[in-house]
Amino acid sequence: MPPMSPPALGVIANPVSARDIRRVVAHAGNLQISERVNILIRVLQAARAAGVERALLMPDRAGIHALLERHLRRGDTQLPCIELLDMEPTSTVEDTFTATRLLQRAGVAAIVVLGGDGTHRAVVRELVASAAAAASLPIAGLSTGTNNAFPEMREPTITGLAAGLYATGRLDAGEALVRNKLIEVSILNGRRTPRRDIAIVDAVVTRDRTVGARALWKPQSLAAAYFAFAEPEAIGLSSIGGLLEPVGRHERGGLSVQLATDARHALLHLNAPIAPGLVCPVAVASWERMVAGEPLAVGVEAGSVALDGERELTFAPGDRVTMTLREDAFHTLDVKRCMAAAARDGLLRTRLSTP
Structure with missing residues (x-):
């Protein structure tokens, strides 16, 4: 991808990730706005050191932009020029959808995402809606959510350096980028327009017919789970698949798991860490590998689908x-x-002249 002149990096920082009910029931911590801003500053300082001159940032009403502005007034010269996207924040997921579309139009080289699985899913959902954008515009994820099976736990400075090197054209796409899987959910009814959505980690079917508190943390109502990838060291619902039959995020295939309503129909019970500090027994009936492009029918008559935990x-x-x-x-x-x-390749070296 040819770099922009000057190179531009997009940033979507969710100010309210990691604040769902799982943080209460599982005694997990909350990432305060000040720490999110610190993470953002480290990303941007590193990107600037790698040559990025412009950063386009999603605005918010929760305080990230306000604290960043306060920091900028102190005269930090180690940051790129920061521009807010021209949008009115609503403090809903629509902000992420809108920001992703605007960053695509602005032609940024990559999008750095600060959030949990849900925030990353929202960005990807907008990207895959445009086949051209999905093929060319990568994301670099940083974990600031609850379960975080998708974004990596990594020092933001390193992510900022990598994103900056790629945005400035010093890293080739063939070496810098990796392809990812997703689960496509389709709900068809002859009387209505088909509904479709995606999950970038897992799509879990429950027998609950209401959305409720959205976040899914009780295993009793689970009916089936479908995993794009499932790693045994993961926290969250994907740990069910990861502890049964691990599937790497970049290997071919996925995993389908059918869950039992009671002990009579269960093949085994699996103790899975479905939220921070919350290890629960899950009744497993069967499981099988998923093959790309082959739809699997859900056998539950009515219920709801959780996408990446919600x-x-x-x-x-x-x-x-x-x-x-x-x-x-x-x-x-x-x-x-x-x-x-x-x-x-010595991309971060500066050769000194000899006397």
């Missing part, structure tokens, strides 16, 4: 629900490989 869709008797694994759906920045290339 209930988003409901379905009723007569609806046909299918889950389809899509491979090579969007790109992320491979920070580890970027930094290895930077070391190999």
Whole structure:
């Protein structure tokens, strides 16, 4: 991808990630606005050191921009020029959708995302709506959410350096980017327009027919789970798949798990860490690998679908629900490989002149 002149980096920082009910029931901590701003500053300082001159930032009403402005008034010269996107924040997920669209139009080289699985899903959902954008515009994720199966736990400075090196054209896309999978959810009813959505980690079917508090943390109502990837060291619902049959985030295939309503129909009970500090027994009936492009029909008559841990869709008797694994759906920045290339090629070295 040719770099912009001057190079531009997009930033979407969710000010309210990690504030759902799982933080209460599982005794997990809350990331305060001041710490989110500190993370953002470290990302931007590192990106500037790598050559990024402009950063386009999603505005918010919760205090990230206000605290960043206070920091800028102190005269920090180590940051790129920061421009707010021209949008009116609503303090809902619509802010992330709108910001992603605006960053695409602005032609940024990459988007750094600060948030949890839900924030990253919202960005990806907008990207895959435009096939061209999904093929060319990568995201670099930083974990500031609750379960965080998708974004990596990494020092923001390193992510900022990698994103900056890529945005300035010093890293080739073939080496810097990696392709990712997702689960496509389709709900069909002959009387209504089909509903479709995506999950970038897991789509979990529950027997609850209401969205409720949205965040899913009780295993009793779970009916089935479909995983784009499932790692055994993960926290959250994806740990169910990861502890049954691990599937790497970049290997082919996914995993489908059917859950039992009672002990009579269970093949085994699995103690899974479904939220921070919350390890619960889950009754497993069966599981099988998913093949990309092959829809799997959901056998539950009515209920809801949680996308990456949050209930988003409901379905009723007569609806046909299918889950389809899509491979090579969007790109992320491979920070580890970027930094290895930077070391190999001396991208962060400055040769001193000899006297």
